[in-house]
Amino acid sequence: MKTTSFTPFSRRNFIQTAVAAGVATFGSRAVPALADTPTTFTLADLPYAFDALEPHIDARTMEIHHGRHHNAYVNNMNSAAAGREELQGKSLCEIIADLTAVPEDIRTAVRNNGGGCVNHDLFWATMAPEGSTGEMSDALGSAIEDAFGNLESMQEQFNKAAATRFGSGWAWLIVNGDGKLQITSTPNQDNPKMKGFVPDDEYGAAILGIDVWEHAYYLHYQNRRADYIGAWWNVVNWDEVSALHAAAVAG
Ligand code: MN
Numbered sequence: 561m562k563t564t565s566f567t568p569f570s571r572r573n574f575i576q577t578a579v580a581a582g583v584a585t586f587g588s589r590a591v592p593a594l595a596d597t598p599t600t601f602t603l604a605d606l607p608y609a610f611d612a613l614e615p616h617i618d619a620r621t622m623e624i625h626h627g628r629h630h631n632a633y634v635n636n637m638n639s640a641a642a643g644r645e646e647l648q649g650k651s652l653c654e655i656i657a658d659l660t661a662v663p664e665d666i667r668t669a670v671r672n673n674g675g676g677c678v679n680h681d682l683f684w685a686t687m688a689p690e691g692s693t694g695e696m697s698d699a700l701g702s703a704i705e706d707a708f709g710n711l712e713s714m715q716e717q718f719n720k721a722a723a724t725r726f727g728s729g730w731a732w733l734i735v736n737g738d739g740k741l742q743i744t745s746t747p748n749q750d751n752p753k754m755k756g757f758v759p760d761d762e763y764g765a766a767i768l769g770i771d772v773w774e775h776a777y778y779l780h781y782q783n784r785r786a787d788y789i790g791a792w793w794n795v796v797n798w799d800e801v802s803a804l805h806a807a808a809v810a811g
Pocket of ligand 1: 625629680771773775776
């Protein structure tokens, strides 16, 4: 039974620490407490054990990927956001969806690290141990048939996008501006919601994505990216992807 759902564009996955008084007093001098009221982003625990996705994704890869790579994106995002009023009170999803509102001097850092946070949150949430991957909703099944003919064709297009993404990046299943499903891919840590930073005809809400950075698979699969992609389908959490589809279609 599923009780929670990952909703990246509504959940405020940050903790904002407000200093109640609003000012800090140093001796007789009262100063604004902006530096004491940071927007702080946190690394959430994985929703399963490191070894839960074996044999398809090994425990050591998961541990390093979450604890070091994802954690570094969180720390770097916090460094970029420290003391920046423009980011106060916004979720990561809101921030990366409106990068032009981010001050220019930290925009690239936010694009890379904020994107890294959002992308990995989605990645972890849309995987589950084999045997607990749930079922595709009727609405998602119909949408796949409408857009691709059948599931196999969708997977074929998705695998191709993942395999041919040169260097580091992601392949995505998105709900596009017309409310239809579409396969896209992005370089680095870009996300399909980064309006103005992804092509207009590849803009949309990601409901499934695969990380094809080497850090996602190299320990176990070495250079065999296609084997990793093929194995990954065994751990796709269809309950979660269906929930994300419903949320994206509802707008
Ligand atoms: Mn990664």
